[in-house]
Amino acid sequence: MRRAILTSQRLLAVFLAGMLLLFSPIVSLFDRPEFWFGIPFIYLYLFTVWTLLIIAMALIVGSQK
Amino acid sequence: MMLGGPLVIFISFVYLGLLFAIAYWADRRADQGRSVIARPTVYALSLAVYCTAWTYYGSVGRAVQSGIGFLPIYLGPTLGAALWVFLLLKMIRVSKSQRITSIADFISSRHGKSHLLGGLVTVIAVVGVVPYIALQLKAVSNSFTILMHYPVISMPGNATALPFWQDTALYVALLLALFTILFGTRHLDASERHEGMVAAIAFESIVKLVALTAVGLFVTFGLYRGFSDVMQQAQAAGLLQSMLNASSVSDQNWFSFSFLAAMAVILLPRQFQVAVVENSSERHISRAIWLFPLYLLLINIFVLPIALAGQLAFPDGRVDADTFVLTLPIAHGREWLAMFSYLGGLSAATGMVIVETIALSTMVCNDLVMPALLRYWRTRKAPADLTKVLLRVRRGAIFGILLLGYTYFHVAGEAYALVAIGLISFAAVAQFAPTMLGGLYWRGGTRAGALAGLGAGFSIWLYTLLIPSFAKSGWLPSAFLEYGPFGIELLKPQALFGLEGMNEISHCLFWSLTANIGAYLTVSLLKPPNAEETAQASLFVDAMKYDRPAIGLWRGNAEVMELKRLASRFLGRHKVDTAFAEFSSKRGKTYDPTQPADAETVHFAETLLTGAIGSASARVMVASVAQEEPLGLDEVMGILDEASRIRAYSKELEKKSRELEAATTELRAANTRLQELDQLKDDFMSSVTHELRTPLTSIRAFSEMLLDDPRMKLDDRKRFLGIVVSETERLTRLVNQVLDLARIESGRGEWTTGEVNLAELIQQSIETTGQLFRDRGAEVKAVIPEGDFQVWADRDRLLQVMLNLLSNAVKFVPADNGRITITLTGDPQHYQVSVADNGPGIAADQQEIIFEKFQRGDDDGVITTMGTGLGLPISRQIIEHFGGHLWVESHPGKGAIFSFRMPKGSDRLPASETGSSDEPTYTDRG
Numbered sequence: 008m009r010r011a012i013l014t015s016q017r018l019l020a021v022f023l024a025g026m027l028l029l030f031s032p033i034v035s036l037f038d039r040p041e042f043w044f045g046i047p048f049i050y051l052y053l054f055t056v057w058t059l060l061i062i063a064m065a066l067i068v069g070s071q072k
Numbered sequence: 073m074m075l076g077g078p079l080v081i082f083i084s085f086v087y088l089g090l091l092f093a094i095a096y097w098a099d100r101r102a103d104q105g106r107s108v109i110a111r112p113t114v115y116a117l118s119l120a121v122y123c124t125a126w127t128y129y130g131s132v133g134r135a136v137q138s139g140i141g142f143l144p145i146y147l148g149p150t151l152g153a154a155l156w157v158f159l160l161l162k163m164i165r166v167s168k169s170q171r172i173t174s175i176a177d178f179i180s181s182r183h184g185k186s187h188l189l190g191g192l193v194t195v196i197a198v199v200g201v202v203p204y205i206a207l208q209l210k211a212v213s214n215s216f217t218i219l220m221h222y223p224v225i226s227m228p229g230n231a232t233a234l235p236f237w238q239d240t241a242l243y244v245a246l247l248l249a250l251f252t253i254l255f256g257t258r259h260l261d262a263s264e265r266h267e268g269m270v271a272a273i274a275f276e277s278i279v280k281l282v283a284l285t286a287v288g289l290f291v292t293f294g295l296y297r298g299f300s301d302v303m304q305q306a307q308a309a310g311l312l313q314s315m316l317n318a319s320s321v322s323d324q325n326w327f328s329f330s331f332l333a334a335m336a337v338i339l340l341p342r343q344f345q346v347a348v349v350e351n352s353s354e355r356h357i358s359r360a361i362w363l364f365p366l367y368l369l370l371i372n373i374f375v376l377p378i379a380l381a382g383q384l385a386f387p388d389g390r391v392d393a394d395t396f397v398l399t400l401p402i403a404h405g406r407e408w409l410a411m412f413s414y415l416g417g418l419s420a421a422t423g424m425v426i427v428e429t430i431a432l433s434t435m436v437c438n439d440l441v442m443p444a445l446l447r448y449w450r451t452r453k454a455p456a457d458l459t460k461v462l463l464r465v466r467r468g469a470i471f472g473i474l475l476l477g478y479t480y481f482h483v484a485g486e487a488y489a490l491v492a493i494g495l496i497s498f499a500a501v502a503q504f505a506p507t508m509l510g511g512l513y514w515r516g517g518t519r520a521g522a523l524a525g526l527g528a529g530f531s532i533w534l535y536t537l538l539i540p541s542f543a544k545s546g547w548l549p550s551a552f553l554e555y556g557p558f559g560i561e562l563l564k565p566q567a568l569f570g571l572e573g574m575n576e577i578s579h580c581l582f583w584s585l586t587a588n589i590g591a592y593l594t595v596s597l598l599k600p601p602n603a604e605e606t607a608q609a610s611l612f613v614d615a616m617k618y619d620r621p622a623i624g625l626w627r628g629n630a631e632v633m634e635l636k637r638l639a640s641r642f643l644g645r646h647k648v649d650t651a652f653a654e655f656s657s658k659r660g661k662t663y664d665p666t667q668p669a670d671a672e673t674v675h676f677a678e679t680l681l682t683g684a685i686g687s688a689s690a691r692v693m694v695a696s697v698a699q700e701e702p703l704g705l706d707e708v709m710g711i712l713d714e715a716s717r718i719r720a721y722s723k724e725l726e727k728k729s730r731e732l733e734a735a736t737t738e739l740r741a742a743n744t745r746l747q748e749l750d751q752l753k754d755d756f757m758s759s760v761t762h763e764l765r766t767p768l769t770s771i772r773a774f775s776e777m778l779l780d781d782p783r784m785k786l787d788d789r790k791r792f793l794g795i796v797v798s799e800t801e802r803l804t805r806l807v808n809q810v811l812d813l814a815r816i817e818s819g820r821g822e823w824t825t826g827e828v829n830l831a832e833l834i835q836q837s838i839e840t841t842g843q844l845f846r847d848r849g850a851e852v853k854a855v856i857p858e859g860d861f862q863v864w865a866d867r868d869r870l871l872q873v874m875l876n877l878l879s880n881a882v883k884f885v886p887a888d889n890g891r892i893t894i895t896l897t898g899d900p901q902h903y904q905v906s907v908a909d910n911g912p913g914i915a916a917d918q919q920e921i922i923f924e925k926f927q928r929g930d931d932d933g934v935i936t937t938m939g940t941g942l943g944l945p946i947s948r949q950i951i952e953h954f955g956g957h958l959w960v961e962s963h964p965g966k967g968a969i970f971s972f973r974m975p976k977g978s979d980r981l982p983a984s985e986t987g988s989s990d991e992p993t994y995t996d997r998g
Contacts, residue, residue, distance in 0.1 A: 015157040018361070022154035029147055030327050045300020047312060050376065053143060057369055060150060065362035 098271030112359030117274035124424035125211035133394035135379035148330030149337040150365035171683035176435040181687035182511040183519040184605040190439035200500025203493040205477035208421040213241035245478040256430035276419035283416020288374020306380035328578040336498040341431035433469035438686030503529035515609040521596025529588030536580040630698030635677040767799040809942040830861035837874035850890030863974040876943040884911030906971040913964040
């Protein structure tokens with residue numbers, strides 16, 4: 008039971024981190040007309056954050072067992 | 073072979089046939105009790121019904137319009153998924169325990185099982201979602217038309233120009249209605265789960281992902297050399313400029329679209345259906361939390377490349393961006409890829425239509441038609457078997473909804489009202505959020521509050537979003553958009569109260585949710601919730617605390633027989649018999665069917681009926697066969713209070729019993745320790761007695777010999793008396809030592825503490841034992857450096873320790889060439905005295921034992937006259953009393969080194985003054 012509470016609180020932390028990285032002024036820092044590896048900077052940033060969020064959630068849920 | 077109409081139709085039918093086969097197989101497996109959908113991955117895939125044709129074709133269109141503006145629709149649900157462990161879990165638990173089968177039933181049940189509320193939710197859902205279904209029909213019809221003209225790329229004309237019987241969309245709609253009826257309403261189930269449908273949906277999710285990825289790979293790596301190549305060429309053509317200069321991440325839509333999508337992913341009727349109603353285990357949520365966002369990520373990777381490649385390939389804008397997924401393969405002559413892409417779009421559209429229609433038909437049947445029928449049957453006799461009626465109503469609803477969707481498509485065609493419907497639909501279902509989520513966590517929400525909130529939100533949505541979209545389609549005069557109704561500027565639908573400069577969706581979302589939440593809160597707070605509302609609120613809000621629903625919230629007269637008969641009319645006799653048998657065996661009671669039913673049974677029957685006809689209707693039906701005495705608010709509060717008190721008590725009891733258990737364990741440990749001590753005492757006593765007996769025996773023997781033989785020689789007499797005297801001395805020494813040890817151990821030892829110079833002490837001890845060494849022919853050497861070696865101790869006691877160590881050493885050194893070395897050393901905190909001999913040494917396993925009472929190092933069995941077996945234990949006690957430590961290091965054959973170490977210092981306050989004392993405590997004085 009305590010394990011489950013810990014997992015849900017970790018997921019809440021991921022949610023808050025995601026809010027910060029995607030919906031705060033931080034995201035506008037990356038909103039620049041530049042290319043990285045030939046790909047627009049902001050596009051690369053969003054997909055990277057997205058991937059990291061999914062990995063974090065998978066690890067948190069996976070460590071529950 | 074060339075693609076053409078007949079082949080496309082044939083393959084479409086084969087694909088739909090495959091879906092039928094999968095659904096049929098899964099249903100069969102479910103009937104055999106070997107479910108294929110009871111797997112977390114299948115659950116996560118079925119959630120991907122979220123990705124409709126609007127995603128499949130429309131994302132590319134959105135990307136062309138607004139760059140990364142298509143992403144919030146998928147980023148929102150990703151973040152939202154992190155909260156599913158709270159939100160979705162609670163929704164599932166509530167729904168399962170009360171057999172809630174639709175979102176309308178959920179909201180209605182939470183607010184006191186109201187028909188009116190369920191009806192309102194159903195109307196909102198139907199109005200909000202039917203155009204969305206129309207969009208899917210349009211996507212299928214358009215993609216079919218485009219593919220039919222292969223290899224020519226021609227945009228389908230306005231379908232409204234055709235007579236309806238030539239319109240593909242009509243046949244698509246009819247076909248899907250047939251499919252949905254076959255798998256959505258095959259039988260009426262109290263839990264309303266459709267295993268076959270879920271299996272087919274999960275399959276479709278795979279197809280659409282693979283198809284879109286195939287097109288994406290072809291475009292990105294077949295037509296171009298990877299992502300950066302597409303991007304660079306697009307940049308060279310100036311396509312990325314707008315996206316780079318003014319991307320949408322910083323405007324308000326970025327957040328509001330994400331929020332909308334995060335809500336929609338659990339509140340859209342089809343999402344509620346797959347996520348809550350079709351869920352087979354709460355544990356599946358964990359996998360879905362990351363697998364579903366991963367699916368969304370994967371299906372979006374190639375959206376931007378396809379959008380850019382499409383713009384590069386069709387620079388004249390003649391080809392609709394919404395069709396790039398299909399037209400790019402056609403333009404490059406990849407007919408099978410085009411076919412596959414078409415199938416992907418078909419699966420995205422059909423999946424959405426099937427689930428959405430089933431969900432809506434349940435709502436229409438339970439919350440619109442059933443209340444009307446119940447009213448109708450009040451005056452007329454109802455048919456005995458209502459199962460067929462229910463199934464017919466559902467099938468009719470499915471047909472009705474799909475025809476409504478088709479009609480909307482036929483009328484709207486290419487109009488704005490259809491193209492923009494995705495987010496408009498999302499905004500409609502977002503109106504459920506306050507009552508739904510508020511109701512899950514707030515007890516205060518009432519039926520009137522929910523009605524007011526939903527009504528206000530829905531009205532504003534109609535006014536600011538749907539009606540303007542009609543006006544933009546040219547169906548209404550657009551003057552009121554520009555100048556407001558009757559020229560009142562303040563009421564302009566898209567700049568309500570002068571709020572300008574917002575995107576229409578964000579604008580609508582702000583005003584509708586403000587009105588919705590405001591009305592919900594205000595009206596709920598006007599009047600306290602009544603008994604029924606309080607009871608239901610407790611079931612929802614406390615869902616995670618109760619192991620099972622609180623019962624006992626019912627009072628009246630009902631017969632089990634009657635209840636069963638009632639349920640059988642809706643669910644069929646066989647199913648009800650099984651359900652009741654299971655229920656009574658779970659409770660461990662058997663029933664006399666004619667006996668009056670208790671509250672729990674009534675509750676069970678009502679829940680059973682809820683699954684089939686919705687909570688409000690079930691309530692009415694149960695009330696019709698039972699003489700109910702309504703409970704007052706005070707009584708309900710009393711029962712709930714008592715329930716929570718009982719929970720508190722049981723928690724308290726659990727805590728107490730845990731404490732008791734801990735205390736018992738402690739007591740048990742203490743008891744064991746006491747027994748050990750008792751054993752030790754016994755051992756000690758028997759050892760002491762044994763040690764006393766040995767000298768006593770010899771004293772007695774020699775005394776008797778002296779007594780019996782008066783003529784004994786004087787020499788012998790002297791010798792015998794000498795033995796008697798020495799044995800007596802030994803006896804005295806033993807008794808003294810035993811007393812001494814007992815005193816030290818019990819903390820009543822007499823100590824005369826003062827400053828002791830270790831160097832002097834060593835010299836004195838060597839002098840005292842000098843005769844012993846000379847007798848044994850041993851050589852003593854003392855290594856004492858210059859310096860001041862003051863320790864705080866009892867001088868006599870410390871001398872006793874030294875003498876003991878020295879006399880031990882001399883006992884074990886070899887005769888005539890024994891060597892004993894005494895060394896005194898020091899470190900910043902301690903002085904150390906070591907006595908090393910060249911005797912036989914002590915085996916490692918003996919090194920601790922010799923410090924125990926009556927254990928001697930001379931384990932060869934010879935009891936030396938000197939040893940009592942108490943010298944080392946007493947020495948150790950003494951050293952430890954002064955905060956020191958006594959130990960031995962030895963290797964057999966290489967002698968032994970006995971050392972003790974004492975804390976330095978003369979300035980310390982003695983922990984124990986002369987006289988009796990408790991165990992002294994020597995804390996680290998560093």
